[in-house]
Amino acid sequence: xxxFKLINQRYFKIAIxxxxxxxxxxxxxxxxxxxxxxxxxIDMIERLPTPWGLVRSGVAPDHPKIKTVSxxxxxxxxxxxxxxxxxxxxGKDISLKDLRDHYDxxxxxTGASKGRKLxxxxxxxxxxxxxxxxxPWYNSHPDYVNTEVDLSCETAVVIGAGNVAMDVARILAxxxxxxxxxxxxxxxLIKLKQSSIRTVIICGRRGPEHAAxxxxxxxxxxxxxxxxxxxxxxxxxxAESRIAAISEIEKDLKNNFEVMKLxxxxxxxxxxxxxxxxxxxxxxxxxxxxxxxxxxFAQNKVENGKVVSSGEKFSIQCGLVISAIGYDxxxxxxxxxxxxxxxxxxxxxxxxxxxxxxxxRGPTGVIGTNKSDSTDVVELIIxxxxxxxxxxxxxxxxxxxxxxxxxxxxxxxxxxxxxxxxIVGKPRVKxxxxxxxxxxxxx
Ligand code: NAP
Numbered sequence: 001x002x003x004f005k006l007i008n009q010r011y012f013k014i015a016i017x018x019x020x021x022x023x024x025x026x027x028x029x030x031x032x033x034x035x036x037x038x039x040x041x042i043d044m045i046e047r048l049p050t051p052w053g054l055v056r057s058g059v060a061p062d063h064p065k066i067k068t069v070s071x072x073x074x075x076x077x078x079x080x081x082x083x084x085x086x087x088x089x090x091g092k093d094i095s096l097k098d099l100r101d102h103y104d105x106x107x108x109x110t111g112a113s114k115g116r117k118l119x120x121x122x123x124x125x126x127x128x129x130x131x132x133x134x135x136p137w138y139n140s141h142p143d144y145v146n147t148e149v150d151l152s153c154e155t156a157v158v159i160g161a162g163n164v165a166m167d168v169a170r171i172l173a174x175x176x177x178x179x180x181x182x183x184x185x186x187x188x189l190i191k192l193k194q195s196s197i198r199t200v201i202i203c204g205r206r207g208p209e210h211a212a213x214x215x216x217x218x219x220x221x222x223x224x225x226x227x228x229x230x231x232x233x234x235x236x237x238x239a240e241s242r243i244a245a246i247s248e249i250e251k252d253l254k255n256n257f258e259v260m261k262l263x264x265x266x267x268x269x270x271x272x273x274x275x276x277x278x279x280x281x282x283x284x285x286x287x288x289x290x291x292x293x294x295x296x297f298a299q300n301k302v303e304n305g306k307v308v309s310s311g312e313k314f315s316i317q318c319g320l321v322i323s324a325i326g327y328d329x330x331x332x333x334x335x336x337x338x339x340x341x342x343x344x345x346x347x348x349x350x351x352x353x354x355x356x357x358x359x360x361r362g363p364t365g366v367i368g369t370n371k372s373d374s375t376d377v378v379e380l381i382i383x384x385x386x387x388x389x390x391x392x393x394x395x396x397x398x399x400x401x402x403x404x405x406x407x408x409x410x411x412x413x414x415x416x417x418x419x420x421x422x423i424v425g426k427p428r429v430k431x432x433x434x435x436x437x438x439x440x441x442x443x
Contacts, residue, residue: 011039012388014381015099017090018109019046020053022357022370024073026107029378031079038382039081043103043394045094046086048142049405049437050413051077053111055367056430057141060167061182062174064427069367077407085394086405087438094397096334096353102391105352105381108335108342109374112327112358116340118159122286123323126150131164131324138171138188140430142437145187150291151195153319157295159283161204162212165324172322173200173275175226183421183428199274201316205282205300206307208239208260214366215255222266227273233264235279242302280307281314292321327363347377354381409441416440 014030016023023044030040050056052070059066077084088094090110099106115130117123127150136144151172158169171179176192184192204211208231221229240257243249249257260277280300287294299312328340336343341362342355349355356377357370365373398404405413413431417440421428431437 009037009039010385010388011041012104012385013102013391013393014040014042015103015106015394016042016044016109017046017099017106018053018111018357018359019044019048019051019084019086020109020111020357021055021069021073021367022111022359022374023053023107023109024051024076025371025374026109026356026378027082028072028076028371029375031076031081033378033382034081041393042082044077044082044084045088045090045099045394046084046405047089049087049434049441051084051086051410057136057139059139059367060171061139061179061184062170063167064182066367067427082407084405084407084410085398086410088394088398088402088404091332091334093399093402094394096332098397099394100352102389102393102397103352104385104389105354107377107381108349108353108355108359109357110329110342110355110359112329112340112363114328114330115323116326116328118283118323118325120283120285122288122292125286125288126291127153127288127319128286128292128321128323131160131168131322132327134168134322135164138185138192140183140185140188140432142432142434145185145432149188149191150320151191151197154196155199155201155316155318156197156320156322157316157318158200158202158322158324159295160212160324160326161202161206161210161277161279162324162326163214163217165202165204165322166213166217168322168324169200169202169275170220170224172197172320173227173273174224175273178225181425183426183430185430185432187432197320198272199276201318202275202277203281203283203295203297203316204277204279207242207279207300207302208236208257209243209253210307211256211279213256215252215259218256218259218263221259221263221275224275226269226271227275228268228271229263229266230268230274230276231260231264232278233261236260236264239279239302242305246305282309284313286321287315292319293317295321327358329359347373347380348384352384403438405438405441412443413437413440416443 115132
């Protein structure tokens with residue numbers, strides 16, 4: 001009986017490119033789909049010398065609970081059919097064509113790392129940054145250590161009404177000593193402690209009813225110890241009336257309204273640090289002499305359910321602007337990007353090439369969204385699999401001498417960072433230098 005099973009077992013080689021949440025949940029879905037007739041070997045390829053994607057370089061340092069999902073990733077990585085190939089770049093160390101020729105299916109879980117642009121005058125002035133650069137800077141991403149961040153002004157503006165805007169604004173507005181027990185980058189913590197910023201203004205172009213913040217993130221705001229948070233109560237009340245006039249207010253929105261009202265009514269502490277959320281404020285121009293000095297906004301209004309300009313303008317004097325208005329996927333040879341995503345139908349790109357996560361659906365959803373998304377894509381892949389290829393997989397493709405960070409090397413890096421953290425009372429101290437990361441993996 002056992003022999004019969006082995007003879008009938010089909011064994012497929014899967015390459016997953018990108019070691020972020022979408023990549024790991026894809027690996028997990030393949031692991032769960034294994035049975036007596038079907039098994040997989042999973043090779044995960046990652047450009048950086050470290051895995052975990054946005055859990056390492058995106059999630060805010062003061063949100064450690066969200067990062068605990070990394071325990072799930074490590075469990076997936078411990079399965080015998082999983083191999084990590086970090087420090088391997090698609091298009092440079094390995095071509096997409098080679099991967100497609102040698103693997104039964106290739107899944108691109110490469111995310112969306114390019115910050116969208118506003119396309120307005122003055123956007124390229126100094127001190128106008130994208131969250132796509134600022135977030136990895138404070139999260140120790142080796143490519144962003146040298147991002148120029150000037151915190152010498154009093155007021156910063158954050159464009160966008162989503163959770164990334166909220167993260168960025170919170171990091172700028174809180175007392176940096178609140179970040180002492182976190183894994184924020186040391187270089188960022190030093191700068192934040194020297195920061196002159198005392199007012200941070202988040203500007204959303206539509207009303208509170210269209211804000212992309214989620215209630216748990218809003219609920220964090222009144223808990224900030226050294227920052228007063230301001231939202232105009234009337235803006236929330238007006239938005240509530242607009243929605244109530246046309247339909248019942250759905251649960252998530254109701255929660256958002258409730259928290260926003262709570263924030264606006266919350267007794268202020270009278271502290272120096274302020275975070276304000278303004279709605280119906282669409283940026284139309286950044287002004288300044290070489291560097292940002294002012295942001296000009298069109299004052300929007302809601303008319304018959306539509307957001308339109310009221311014809312009025314206003315300005316905010318500030319020395320730093322961070323745009324947190326979404327992300328696009330990065331192009332690389334053999335891949336077409338359309339509307340910021342890899343061109344795909346339900347995750348299928350073409351032949352044996354698939355995509356999942358932000359690269360597939362755009363930059364939406366929380367980490368857990370990638371789980372169901374990846375499960376759907378894996379089901380589709382399994383439906384399409386035919387005869388397994390006979391090939392050696394990645395080992396035949398990499399140049400000899402190329403230094404791969406495999407699971408064991410990553411575990412050494414991980415342990416070293418955690419030990420460095422224990423010494424100073426932090427969850428970890430992330431190494432920021434690429435070469436040093438690789439040498440930690442050798443030790
Ligand atoms: P997002 O939720 O899509 O928010 C983007 C914001 O930018 C929206 O308010 C959008 O306004 C605005 N925007 C877009 N184009 C604009 C323009 N030209 N001018 C002015 N504003 C513009 O994206 P995100 O904040 O980057 O977050 C990405 C995903 O990651 C989201 O699903 C988010 O929930 C998730 N995330 C979750 C957490 C967490 O769970 N703690 C943390 C960070 C991120 P319109 O709505 O008017 O387009």
